[in-house]
Amino acid sequence: MNNTINSILNRHSSREFTEQEIRKEDLNLLMKCALQAPSARGIETTNIYCVSNKEQVQMLESLGAKEGKSDPFYHAPVIVIFTGNGGTDHDIRNASAAIENLLIAAESLGIGSCWIHQAVRLFNIESNKEVFFNLGIKENEQVMGAVILGYSPKMNPKTKDESHIHMI
Numbered sequence: 001m002n003n004t005i006n007s008i009l010n011r012h013s014s015r016e017f018t019e020q021e022i023r024k025e026d027l028n029l030l031m032k033c034a035l036q037a038p039s040a041r042g043i044e045t046t047n048i049y050c051v052s053n054k055e056q057v058q059m060l061e062s063l064g065a066k067e068g069k070s071d072p073f074y075h076a077p078v079i080v081i082f083t084g085n086g087g088t089d090h091d092i093r094n095a096s097a098a099i100e101n102l103l104i105a106a107e108s109l110g111i112g113s114c115w116i117h118q119a120v121r122l123f124n125i126e127s128n129k130e131v132f133f134n135l136g137i138k139e140n141e142q143v144m145g146a147v148i149l150g151y152s153p154k155m156n157p158k159t160k161d162e163s164h165i166h167m168i
């Protein structure tokens with residue numbers, strides 16, 4: 001099997017992270033991989049906000065605590081927020097393609113990841129908006145999803161139900 005297939009088949013959601021930081025060069029490369037995703041009619045609607053600054057990460061984490069819930073970002077050292085600017089009605093699909101690219105690229109570098117839809121819910125609460133705007137997200141942007149990244153204890157990927165595959 002080649003490296004790309006291996007990364008796809010070994011990808012799994014990670015929700016526990018060590019203190020080890022991800023190198024800036026690796027983060028830059030991962031964001032480039034996310035950006036390389038396809039987009040409907042080639043219109044690039046997705047903005048990517050890669051948050052590794054500890055204070056800003058804590059601000060995002062605190063949004064869950066405010067609700068009396070555990071941290072929706074699982075204390076990951078890096079939170080990547082994907083937004084759409086309403087340029088087309090494909091924003092969600094464009095962002096989802098970028099998110100999946102990031103998950104697979106992270107696996108290929110031995111970095112754990114998890115898609116976090118909770119970020120969308122948190123963004124849609126009016127009193128939380130300021131925390132997102134402080135990252136540079138603009139008023140015309142909507143959060144489409146987020147990914148957490150960090151070094152994580154190795155786990156086996158979940159077994160998927162192959163009855164969902166229909167070969168015609």
Ligand SMILES: Cc1cc2nc3c(=O)[nH]c(=O)nc-3n(C[C@H](O)[C@H](O)[C@H](O)COP(=O)(O)O)c2cc1C
Nearest residue numbers: 011012013014015072114115116117118119157158
């Ligand atoms: C659209 C979407 C939203 C998700 N949102 C969350 C989330 O908010 N929190 C979380 O812990 N996991 C989230 N996940 C991860 C799923 O729980 C995970 O992919 C699923 O359990 C399958 O496990 P696997 O990724 O290890 O194959 C999300 C996944 C997708 C595709």
